Amino acid sequence: MRNFGLMNTWLIIKREYLERVRTRSFLVxxxxxxxxxxxxxxxxxxxxxxxxxxxxxxxxxTSTPQFGEIVRQQLVTGTSTxxxxxxxxxxxxxxxxxxxxxxxxxxxxxxxxxxxxxxxxERTDLRNRVKAGDIDGYLWLSDDAVAARKVTYYGRQAGGFxxxxxxxxxxxxxxxxxxLAQRGVTGAQADALLKPVxxxxxxxxxGRETKANGQAMFFAVFAMxxxxxxxxxxxxxxxxxAVLEEKNSRVMEVLLSSxxxxxxxxxxxxxxxxxxxxxxxxxxxxxxxYAFPALAASVSVGExxxxxLTLAAFALFFLLGYLLYSSIYAAIGAIITSEQEGQQxxxxxxxxxxxxxxxxxxxxxxxxxxxxxxxxxxxFFSPVLMYLRxxxxxxxxxxxxxxxxxxxxxIVGFLFLCARIYRxxxxxxxxxxxxxxILKWLKYAKGL
Amino acid sequence: MVRRNxxxxxxxxxxxxxxxxxxxxxxxxxxxxxxxxxxxxxxxTVELSKIRKSYxxxxxxxxxxFIIRPGEVYGLLGPNGAGKTSTLRMxxxxxxxxxxxxxxxxxxxxxxxxxxxxxxxxERGLYKKMKVLDQLVFLGQLKGLSGHDAGQRALQxxxxxxxxxxxxxxxxxxxxxxxQKVQFIGALVHDPQFVVMDExxxxxxxxxxxxxxxxxxxxKAAGKTLLFSTHRMDTAERLCDSICLIxxxxxxxxxxxxxIRTGYGKRNVQIKYEGDSHFLHDAKLVQSFNDYGNYVExxxxxxADPQDLLQAAAARARLSKFELMEPSLEAIFIEAVxxxxx
Numbered sequence: 161m162r163n164f165g166l167m168n169t170w171l172i173i174k175r176e177y178l179e180r181v182r183t184r185s186f187l188v189x190x191x192x193x194x195x196x197x198x199x200x201x202x203x204x205x206x207x208x209x210x211x212x213x214x215x216x217x218x219x220x221x222t223s224t225p226q227f228g229e230i231v232r233q234q235l236v237t238g239t240s241t242x243x244x245x246x247x248x249x250x251x252x253x254x255x256x257x258x259x260x261x262x263x264x265x266x267x268x269x270x271x272x273x274x275x276x277x278x279x280x281x282e283r284t285d286l287r288n289r290v291k292a293g294d295i296d297g298y299l300w301l302s303d304d305a306v307a308a309r310k311v312t313y314y315g316r317q318a319g320g321f322x323x324x325x326x327x328x329x330x331x332x333x334x335x336x337x338x339x340l341a342q343r344g345v346t347g348a349q350a351d352a353l354l355k356p357v358x359x360x361x362x363x364x365x366x367g368r369e370t371k372a373n374g375q376a377m378f379f380a381v382f383a384m385x386x387x388x389x390x391x392x393x394x395x396x397x398x399x400x401x402a403v404l405e406e407k408n409s410r411v412m413e414v415l416l417s418s419x420x421x422x423x424x425x426x427x428x429x430x431x432x433x434x435x436x437x438x439x440x441x442x443x444x445x446x447x448x449x450y451a452f453p454a455l456a457a458s459v460s461v462g463e464x465x466x467x468x469l470t471l472a473a474f475a476l477f478f479l480l481g482y483l484l485y486s487s488i489y490a491a492i493g494a495i496i497t498s499e500q501e502g503q504q505x506x507x508x509x510x511x512x513x514x515x516x517x518x519x520x521x522x523x524x525x526x527x528x529x530x531x532x533x534x535x536x537x538x539x540f541f542s543p544v545l546m547y548l549r550x551x552x553x554x555x556x557x558x559x560x561x562x563x564x565x566x567x568x569x570x571i572v573g574f575l576f577l578c579a580r581i582y583r584x585x586x587x588x589x590x591x592x593x594x595x596x597x598i599l600k601w602l603k604y605a606k607g608l
Numbered sequence: 609m610v611r612r613n614x615x616x617x618x619x620x621x622x623x624x625x626x627x628x629x630x631x632x633x634x635x636x637x638x639x640x641x642x643x644x645x646x647x648x649x650x651x652x653t654v655e656l657s658k659i660r661k662s663y664x665x666x667x668x669x670x671x672x673x674f675i676i677r678p679g680e681v682y683g684l685l686g687p688n689g690a691g692k693t694s695t696l697r698m699x700x701x702x703x704x705x706x707x708x709x710x711x712x713x714x715x716x717x718x719x720x721x722x723x724x725x726x727x728x729x730x731e732r733g734l735y736k737k738m739k740v741l742d743q744l745v746f747l748g749q750l751k752g753l754s755g756h757d758a759g760q761r762a763l764q765x766x767x768x769x770x771x772x773x774x775x776x777x778x779x780x781x782x783x784x785x786x787x788q789k790v791q792f793i794g795a796l797v798h799d800p801q802f803v804v805m806d807e808x809x810x811x812x813x814x815x816x817x818x819x820x821x822x823x824x825x826x827x828k829a830a831g832k833t834l835l836f837s838t839h840r841m842d843t844a845e846r847l848c849d850s851i852c853l854i855x856x857x858x859x860x861x862x863x864x865x866x867x868i869r870t871g872y873g874k875r876n877v878q879i880k881y882e883g884d885s886h887f888l889h890d891a892k893l894v895q896s897f898n899d900y901g902n903y904v905e906x907x908x909x910x911x912a913d914p915q916d917l918l919q920a921a922a923a924r925a926r927l928s929k930f931e932l933m934e935p936s937l938e939a940i941f942i943e944a945v946x947x948x949x950x
Contacts, residue, residue, distance in 0.1 A: 171749050179738060410733035414794060416702045417727035417804075418750035420719075587703065597664075 168419040172427025173434065176402070180435045190442050218315075219273045219286055219298035227338045228274030231301065234334040235270050235327075278302040290316060299331075306335060381470075381551040385520065385544055387440070388478050389513055392543075395436040395482060396489035396509065400502055402428055403493025403586070412586045421583035425575070429486050436482065473550040480564075481543025484571050485509055491578035494585030512540035519545055527553045537563050539570035651714035653678045653802050653833040654699060659708030661694055661857075668694040669705070670857040676835060676850070678801075681828055683848035683865075684837040685937075687945055691857035692837040693730060696806050699835070700727050712802070723752045726795035730806035730837075732787050734779045740766070740790055741775040744797055751798035758797060765793040769819060785816035792820060796827070803827060805836040809843055821847070841938040851937075853944055860944045869934040876935040877906045877914060883925035893917045898942060903929060905939055 180186055218235070222228040273295070275282065286298045297315025305311050311331055313324075333354065340350045406412045415424055488509055496502045519541065523532040527549045536545040536559070546563045549555050654676040661669040669691045676682045684692050697703045698710055701717055710717045713724065735743055741762055748758025766775050769789045774782060779790060788811070795803060808824075809817050824847065827834060838844055844851060844865075851868070853861040861868060880903045888897050888904065893916055895909040908914060914932050921927055935943070 167752075168750055171746065175738075175746050179735070183737075406735075409736060410729055410731045411735055412733065413697075413702060413729040414727060414733040414747065414791075415750070417700045417725070418722055418747070587697070 168423045169427045173431040176431025217295045231334045232272040396486040399486045400489040400493035422579045477543045477547040487578040491581040494582040516541045516544035539567045655711040657709045659705040682835045683844040683851040686854040725802045726800035728795040728805040736780040747794040748797040802833045845937040878931045880929035881925040887920040
């Protein structure tokens with residue numbers, strides 16, 4: 161008896177897997193998605209570096225030519241934002257952390273004109289020059305403005321977020337240099353005083369010390385959580401579609417005369433999950449071969465070394481999360497009669513996932529806080545939140561064990577419940593059942 | 609619920625008492641028939657005992673019992689929505705009756721029986737994107753065949769049903785008739801002893817239907833037990849040894865087809881005529897009639913003499929045919945179920 165079941169489940173897994181992996185769409189998606197994602201990062205970066213090739217003509221208005229010269233120097237030789245290399249916050253912050261204020265070439269070329277006439281008439285005149293397109297903008301650094309640390313940039317382009325923060329950083333630096341110069345500190349002495357702090361974090365785990373970079377870590381964890389989240393939705397929807405297709409094409413009836421609904425559902429979940437793992441596996445290999453050298457050049461991969469425990473936790477929580485959510489998707493597939501109805505019901509699944517993503521911030525900030533501890537125990541949240549806690553700061557073993565136990569128990573319970581809904585639903589055609597009807601199904605789904 | 613009761617009551621009004629009596633007699637007859645082969649006691653392929661299945665308030669199958677003997681072609685007849693598919697599903701373990709017992713091969717239905725039966729669902733149930741041979745191998749393996757055996761047998765069947773050149777095509781590329789053949793092979797690839805087919809001939813063109821019918825008869829000759837449902841009485845009449853006619857989930861008539869027809873007696877008359885049809889409306893002679901266009905089938909009123917009908921008809925119309933005969937299955941069906949349900 162048992163062997164029939166395992167054999168059938170195995171046959172169904174094999175069919176689901178091979179029929180999917182062999183399709184052209186699988187190949188196209190597997191190859192194309194990395195290209196699209198890569199493109200999404202690379203193209204904007206390319207575009208922004210193209211734009212920065214154009215020289216910005218600025219006028220710096222100060223009360224003294226000396227101060228104007230300091231600002232000019234700072235803007236012309238100051239650090240770049242670094243965004244054209246990786247296009248992420250992480251990249252920028254890492255670059256900033258480094259002591260590269262002087263030797264990094266600015267990506268955007270500025271042609272700066274120093275103007276020491278800070279009268280209202282001059283301001284009107286400059287404004288007209290900007291309007292006429294003669295210059296791109298001017299910075300108003302009158303004594304009052306500097307004293308109040310309230311500088312106005314008047315320009316044709318208000319400037320992006322990155323540029324603005326970069327600009328204010330440079331101005332801070334210039335003002336400090338000016339203040340220091342007024343107090344008799346100049347040149348190398350001033351530079352030494354203004355040398356920024358670079359914070360190096362060391363992660364201690366099981367007595368071993370690992371160099372860690374908070375930002376890079378956040379990036380890695382966040383990427384994995386998003387992968388987990390999208391994969392659960394993506395492959396879960398595949399499960400739902402597959403069930404719906406079998407139901408609508410009535411293959412289900414033929415299958416049910418050979419296998420039980422539990423075998424069918426288990427085979428489907430595992431088969432499609434295996435397709436998902438294959439696809440993610442291919443992407444990881446592709447990323448390693450293709451993207452890593454590029455990533456290594458800018459982000460210094462050494463600093464986002466992901467501990468093996470985190471990787472293992474990722475694989476484990478991905479599988480468990482997928483099983484939990486896709487069993488619900490399978491039940492939804494059995495209930496609905498068309499994909500539109502499926503979309504309406506998907507919120508049941510999306511809600512806990514969205515809540516988990518919202519909880520990421522608080523959990524990351526305080527992985528030991530009671531809120532974090534208890535939400536990471538809740539089975540619908542634990543695939544994301546417990547994984548996150550493990551990645552950020554390994555929680556006590558008993559917490560991981562409890563969370564896993566609860567998750568596995570819930571999965572078993574849900575597989576059981578969803579298999580019952582599935583069992584009845586797959587033979588129901590026509591109208592979508594109401595919730596009380598579904599609850600009734602749970603009662604009659606007994607037998608074989 | 610109320611509506612169903614009302615219609616049941618209506619149905620009871622339509623049945624002559626004799627049908628109910630005959631029903632019991634027929635079942636009794638059947639049970640005694642199990643001793644027909646004296647050499648060994650054959651185990652009934654199917655025994656349904658008082659099965660009932662309801663979906664919420666709707667009773668799909670109610671107190672249904674019948675027996676299918678090995679090697680028999682059995683027809684499950686009834687109008688649309690009578691409970692045929694629900695009954696078939698319970699017999700092959702897709703659903704479980706609320707009460708009553710389904711026995712296969714002499715034992716209560718269990719998992720292991722699934723390998724000995726083949727099922728052809730009412731609508732095509734195939735993976736559209738899957739290749740014909742892969743699909744058949746998959747179905748065969750689910751029934752316990754090895755991949756190699758399933759492939760061999762599927763190929764043999766495809767050759768026999770003229771699908772040899774299509775084994776590498778996706779199911780969706782096949783015509784409807786060819787898909788039905790694939791489905792048919794899917795039900796037979798593991799050489800089951802008992803084949804259950806839900807409306808096997810519906811939606812087929814005559815030549816495909818003929819091919820399937822021949823395969824059907826070959827299976828019968830090979831000693832397989834066949835059960836099929838249909839609402840086409842002519843098909844059932846040609847193929848079945850025994851039938852069960854159900855309506856609203858209840859058996860209306862059950863047993864050996866020839867005996868059922870004999871039981872009705874030669875009380876039906878086929879008349880071909882031109883001219884006045886007033887004789888058909890004489891309640892003393894005619895209980896009911898059914899006009900097929902080319903001819904009329906008349907059920908004689910109880911106690912009426914066919915000779916009187918002949919005279920009444922000949923008096924005002926030109927007759928080209930007047931034949932006293934056993935009722936056709938269709939006539940029995942209509943009488944039993946009522947014209948409203950036909």
